[in-house]
Amino acid sequence: MKTRIITAIVLVLILFPIIAYGGWPFRFLELFVVIVGGIEMMSLSKRHKQWPRLIMPLSILAVIGAYLLSVYRPQLLLAFLTAVILVFISLPVFSEHFTSNDSFLCLSYVMLFFFTLHSLEQVLSHPLYIWLILVATYGCDTGAYFGGRFLGRHKMNERVSPKKTWEGAVCGWISGFVLSVVIGKLLLFVLPPVDPRIFWLTCLLMPLSGQYGDLAFSAMKRCHQIKDFGHLLPGHGGILDRLDSLVFNFMTFGILAMVVMAL
Incomplete structure (x- = not known):
């Protein structure tokens, strides 16, 4: 309990100024959460250490790409998300260590974090x-x-x-x-x-x-x-x-x- 309380206090002291200030510090916080949260979520697969090295970076870039398109080129967003789905569903064909279950796990991460970032635009309005x-x-x-x-x-x-x-x-x-x-x-x-x-x-x-x-x-x-x-x-x-x-x-x-x- 003591460790939990100390961590909570440190988090408040770090995050409160970032949230209050907003701007680029908040955007870097978003990026940190997308990357670390993505690694945590994709690590749910017991095979993640055997995946091709590009899988995790590709998943993270898919989230960032979808978010940037939703802000700057929304007319391309559906095409991009469709391509992401096709790519990840196809990847098990090329790697025996990346299964269809892993594909769906990565797609779940991409969609979950993209829609979280997209919703944050409403929050920050x-x-x-x-x-x-x-x-x-x-x-x-x-x-x-x-x-x-x-x-x-x-x-x-x-x-x-x-x-x-x-x-x-x-x-x-x-x-x-x-x-x-x-x-x-x-x-x-x-x-x-x-x-x-x-x-x-x-x-x-x-x-x-x-x-x-x-x-x-x-x-x-x-x-x-x-x-x-x-x-x-x-x-x-x-x-x-x-x-x-x-x-x-x-x-x-x-x-x-x-x-x-x-x-």
């Missing part, structure tokens, strides 16, 4: 949104931990995550919702106004979406029989262990923002 999502996500994590520890009685899904309880989930949703509303309202005193529909739906849905993200990534780890995605963050595991809920929430917010703006 207003400085309030990223703070709302962060507070809702990690406020929920904290509330769920303490709620489950002191009140937890009924297990949610022991097959996926043996320690999570319904009581903890409810406490997490309440804490995430309340904290995001309070801090969001305070920030609106110094930030431009936002669409109230997006504000309230973000505060309401992010604590729920984040918990489902945590369970989804836990199911992924259970499937591959590992405890953590990596060991980069002492007490927390890997990048994906720390960002699983946030990845889900970024994509959920992207859906939410696009739907609300279309209405």
Whole structure:
């Protein structure tokens, strides 16, 4: 627990200024997560050390290429993604150490991280949104931990995550919702106004979406029989262990923002 707390404090001290400043430091942070998170996710394959050396760099470049096209040449995006799918499905023909299962794992990484980056453009459209999502996500994590520890009685899904309880989930949703509303309202005193529909739906849905993200990534780890995605963050595991809920929430917010703006 002590190691976990120290790591969390160090992360806050490093990441808070980057997120607050934005710009190129934030873009480099995105690139770091894409690379390290990609290595962690593709390493789920027990054969990844035998893959041709170009596979991981090619997968990472596919994410970056798709994102850049979505920003600068969106008319080419579908053609590029179609080509990526064809290439990765074809690769097992040329290597006995890279199977069709590995192809689908790499494609899952490409699509997951591309849509996360794409959704981040919606998040970054207003400085309030990223703070709302962060507070809702990690406020929920904290509330769920303490709620489950002191009140937890009924297990949610022991097959996926043996320690999570319904009581903890409810406490997490309440804490995430309340904290995001309070801090969001305070920030609106110094930030431009936002669409109230997006504000309230973000505060309401992010604590729920984040918990489902945590369970989804836990199911992924259970499937591959590992405890953590990596060991980069002492007490927390890997990048994906720390960002699983946030990845889900970024994509959920992207859906939410696009739907609300279309209405």
